Amino acid sequence: MPPPSPLPPPATATERLLRATKFWSATVPVIATYYATYARLAALDRVYPLIGRDCLTDDECRVEWERNHEYGADVLATVINDLKGFYVKTGQIIASRQDLFPKEYTEALKGLTDYLDPMPLEQVRAVLDLELRSLGLTFPDVFEAFDPTPLGAASVAQVHKAALTPRFGGGPIAVKVQRPGIEGKLMGDVRNLVNLSRPLRGNKAMPVDYFVVFSELEAQLADEFDFLAEAGAMRRIRAHLSADPYTKRPRPLAITMPQPKEGLVTRRMLCMDFLPGVPLSRAAEEMKARGIEPDSPEARLFGEKLLGALTDSFAKSILELGFFHADPHPGNIFVLENGDIGLIDFGQVKQISEEQRRTLAKVMVALDDRESDSNPEDLKKIGDLALELGVELREDAKPEGPAAVAMWLFDGSVEELPGGYDKGELSPNSPVKELKSFPQDLVLVGRSTVLLKGLSSRLGIPWSLSHEWSAVARTVLNPPEAAVAARGAGVRLALAAAARWLSGRVERAVMALPAPLRTRLLGAVLRWKKLFRRRAA
Known part of the structure; x- marks a missing residue:
């Protein structure tokens, strides 16, 4: 008798329904407490003046709402950690929106941004063996070394660092491995959320139309399970960002993106470039370890560089190409060891007209x-x-x-x-x-x-x-005419490349200076940039 397979069976319809029931049975009481608090405070606001009492102060109201936030955040974190699946993606969105959700929620869910419970190594090997066999290869043919500890484990897949054999060029790579049986579970989760959000349409108490949001996420999620499509998206976006669409000449990249390894991609396995660094969700800890305080000039310059790199890349991919990375949470944005900004995980992309x-x-x-x-x-x-x-x-x-x-x-x-x-x-x-x-x-x-x-x-x-x-x-x-656009493009490209090279050299030199001198120098740079922006405006 053959040994039992390490791969788990797919979730049944009953199991998916039970997951949805568990989620909503936990979260509906949280929603009810918010409605109850709102109604109670509104009633007190009307009644207190009639009995000669002052209305509740802002501080008193804030205490009431914070009590709700603490309760709700604890319940939501517990049920998401228990259920995993698509609910984790919902938690990731909340955790990345400090400007939108109360701090109790973002703090409780921030651990969901880039790491979940990893698959056992035997499951990872089982998936890889099946996918490599479909390519006519074996594990020893491809991998000279394979780190059993994952770099990250998310809802759809997890990623391991490995080294290729000389036959495939050698060197370090990242290997993305899809969780077995996850497609049916996640698609069932999001379908339940679509159905359950439908009755909430038009309810002004809701911040947004969640039916539209979940419907769009459902459409995008269906493509996230095909790593062949993801590899194609990586190549397409990289090709566009690295060449001017009008002159076809190369242009400098604002962000670093991994590229797939030819011949080593299947629907459930993706071998790609390895980017050394840390996700943005852990960047604050890394900067503090290097002696960079959150409010220092160094931190502000890094923030401007981060925003500039992402803004440039999304402007070009959305407005020029109409095809872009559609899952930019802090677990997918990397701060590389050389200070550059990286973007990973192109499983969710979007084409607009x-x-x-x-x-x-x-x-x-x-x-x-x-x-x-x-x-x-x-x-x-x-x-x-x-x-x-x-x-x-x-x-x-x-x-x-x-x-x-x-x-x-x-x-x-x-x-x-x-x-x-x-x-x-x-x-x-x-x-x-x-x-x-x-x-x-x-x-x-x-x-x-x-x-x-x-x-x-x-x-x-x-x-x-x-x-x-x-x-x-x-x-x-107003696309430039080809002849006009080509004129001087070589000079602009050379200047941009030189500026990028010089900027990198200067940045590394400044960061190597002693902390007091470095802080004073970068503070002067920030003042100069602020003055320049004011004059330009």
């Missing part, structure tokens, strides 16, 4: 060109373009609503939104509350923009995505 990317480009230009945040002509132009994207607002929304939504999404530096709206998404007066529906194809564009907005908020760096994207947007709307 030419019409959508051109309209997005028009929104960026209109936001960048506005004279003020209250100019009626500017607000109408911005609002009309937001509606052209497919955004629908409630019938009783303020006239400034469409423009306020666009500013909320794409300009994190704005001080006051038009129409008196609040910047906080959970505020009852948030422009997001006015949304009746959001175009499903643009849900993941919004996810990318709110990540950048959340990072800028966490780093304390005002960041206008519309301003940073405006140069790319203007080129997309």
Whole structure:
């Protein structure tokens, strides 16, 4: 009799239903406590003046809400850690949005960003043996060494460091291995969430239309189980970012991306370049270990470099190509040992139409060109373009609503939104509350923009995505003629490459200086950059 297989059987329909039941039986009471607290505080606010008592102070109300947050965060973390699967992805989104969710939730769920319980090594070997056999290979043919401790373990797959044999070029690589039987479990999870969020459509108490969000995530998740498609996405995005789409000449990359190893990719196994570094979710610990304090000039310069690299890469992939990385949580963003920014895990990508990317480009230009945040002509132009994207607002929304939504999404530096709206998404007066529906194809564009907005908020760096994207947007709307674009392209490329090389050398030299001198020097650089931006504005 053959030994039992180390691979677990796929989840049955009954098991998937039980998972959904367990999730909602835990979370519905949390939702109920929020409604109850809101109703109780509203009632006290009305009754206290009638009996001669003062209304609750802001501090007293905050204590009430914090008690709810602590309870809810504990329940949510427990049920997600128990169920794993797609619910982990929901937790990852919450953990990465410090600007949106209470700190109790982001702290309780931050461990979900890049590491889950790993698969046993025998399961990893079983999957690899099956996939290599489909290529006519064996484990010793390909791997000279294989680290049994995973670099990271996520909901769909886990990654190990390995070394290739000389036959395949040698050297270190990363090997992504899909969890056996995970496709049916995760697709069942998200389908249950889609069905259960359907009755909540149109409920103004909900921050967003979760039905649209989960429907889009369901469509994207279906592609995440095919590593052949992921390898193709990695190649396509890298090729676009490394060459000007008009002149076809090479251009410097703002981020580092791993590339797949030819001949070593299957639907459930992906061998790719190894990127030495740490995920952004652990970057603060790494910087502290190197003696870099959170509020120091070194930390701020790193924050600007991080935002700049991600902003540049997403501007070019979204606005120029219309095809982009759609899962940019802090576990997928790497800080490399040389200080560069890396982006991994291209399992979730999104294609938008030419019409959508051109309209997005028009929104960026209109936001960048506005004279003020209250100019009626500017607000109408911005609002009309937001509606052209497919955004629908409630019938009783303020006239400034469409423009306020666009500013909320794409300009994190704005001080006051038009129409008196609040910047906080959970505020009852948030422009997001006015949304009746959001175009499903643009849900993941919004996810990318709110990540950048959340990072800028966490780093304390005002960041206008519309301003940073405006140069790319203007080129997309007015593509240069091939002859004109080619003229001088070689000089610009040489200058950009030289500037990148010099910047890297200077950065390494400065970081090697003693801490007091380094801090003073970088502080002077920050003051100069701030003055330059003010004059440019």
